[in-house]
Amino acid sequence: MEANTTHIIPPPVFDGEEYDLWVARMTTHLEALDLWELIEEDYAVWPLPENPTVAQLKNHKESKTRKAKARACLFSSISKIIFTRIMNLNSVKDIWDYLKSEYQGSEQTKGMKALNLAREFEMQSMKETKTIKSYADKLLSIANKVRLLSKDFSDERIVQKILVIVHEKYESKISSSEESKDLSNITLGELVNALQAQEQRRMMRHEEAVQGVFHIKAQNSRGGKDKKNNKWKKKKPAESSNKQQNDTFSPCPHCKNQTTLKKMLVEA
Structure with missing residues (x-):
C-alpha cells in the first residue's frame, strides 16, 4: 500500500x-x-x-x-x-x-563563501543587550552555514569564542566551571546552560531590587500624604475656633452676658 x-x-x-x-x-x-x-x-x-x-x-x-x-x-x-x-x-x-x-558554484566559490562566513563569525561580539542564548544561537547559525558548504566547523570553536568574548559578569561562573570540569571537554550545550542559569539569577536579583525601590517610594509617598492630612486636621479646629470667636460679641457691660450676633439681630 x-x-x-x-x-x-x-x-x-x-x-x-x-x-x-x-x-x-x-x-x-x-x-x-x-x-x-x-x-x-x-x-x-x-x-x-x-x-x-x-x-x-x-x-x-x-x-x-x-x-x-x-x-x-x-x-x-x-x-x-x-x-x-x-x-x-x-x-x-x-x-x-x-x-x-x-x-x-564551484569548489572555489564555496571556499570563498566559507571564508566570508568565518570572518563574520570572528567579528561577532556580545552586546550588553544580548542574552547568552541569543549570542550562542547567532554563532551556531553561522557555523551551520559553513557546514552546509561541506566545510568542517567544530562546536569546540564556538565554545572557545564564547569563553573569550563573554562579559566579565560571567567570569565567576567560568572560573567555577574550570574547577569542577576541564573546559576543553565541556560541550556547547553545557556551557550555554551554565551561563544562562547565572544570567537568569542575575535578572531575578535585579527585578527584586527594582521592586524594593518601588516599595520604598510608595511608602514614602503615603507617609507624605499622611503628614499633610494630619497637618490639615490640626489646623481645621483652630480655624473653626477663630470663626466662632469672630461671631461672638464681648460681654455686656451691664449684665455681663455674652450674646451672639445672631441672637441680638433676632431680638432686634
Whole structure:
C-alpha cells in the first residue's frame, strides 16, 4: 500500500538565496516522498509493448507518476523567476543539476563563501543587550552555514569564542566551571546552560531590587500624604475656633452676658 504523504509539509520556496540550506531541506523532503532516487539516477520510461500485460501497465503508470511527482515537487519549491529558467527541462536530474551549477558554484566559490562566513563569525561580539542564548544561537547559525558548504566547523570553536568574548559578569561562573570540569571537554550545550542559569539569577536579583525601590517610594509617598492630612486636621479646629470667636460679641457691660450676633439681630 502506498504511504500517505499528505501530512508532509513542503520546504520553503527557493528564491536564489541560501541555496545550501534549501538543498538540505529539499533532500529530506524528497527522501520522505520516496523520490530521491530520481535525483541520484534518473530512469527512462519506455513505451509500452503491443498487448501489454496488467503488470506492465501498472509499472508503466507508476514510473510516469513518480517522475511527474518529483518534477512537480521541484517546480512548487522554487520562485517564479527561477521557474522560467528550468521549465523546459524535462528530467528531474537535469533540473537539480542546473540549480546546483547555477547557485552553488564551484569548489572555489564555496571556499570563498566559507571564508566570508568565518570572518563574520570572528567579528561577532556580545552586546550588553544580548542574552547568552541569543549570542550562542547567532554563532551556531553561522557555523551551520559553513557546514552546509561541506566545510568542517567544530562546536569546540564556538565554545572557545564564547569563553573569550563573554562579559566579565560571567567570569565567576567560568572560573567555577574550570574547577569542577576541564573546559576543553565541556560541550556547547553545557556551557550555554551554565551561563544562562547565572544570567537568569542575575535578572531575578535585579527585578527584586527594582521592586524594593518601588516599595520604598510608595511608602514614602503615603507617609507624605499622611503628614499633610494630619497637618490639615490640626489646623481645621483652630480655624473653626477663630470663626466662632469672630461671631461672638464681648460681654455686656451691664449684665455681663455674652450674646451672639445672631441672637441680638433676632431680638432686634
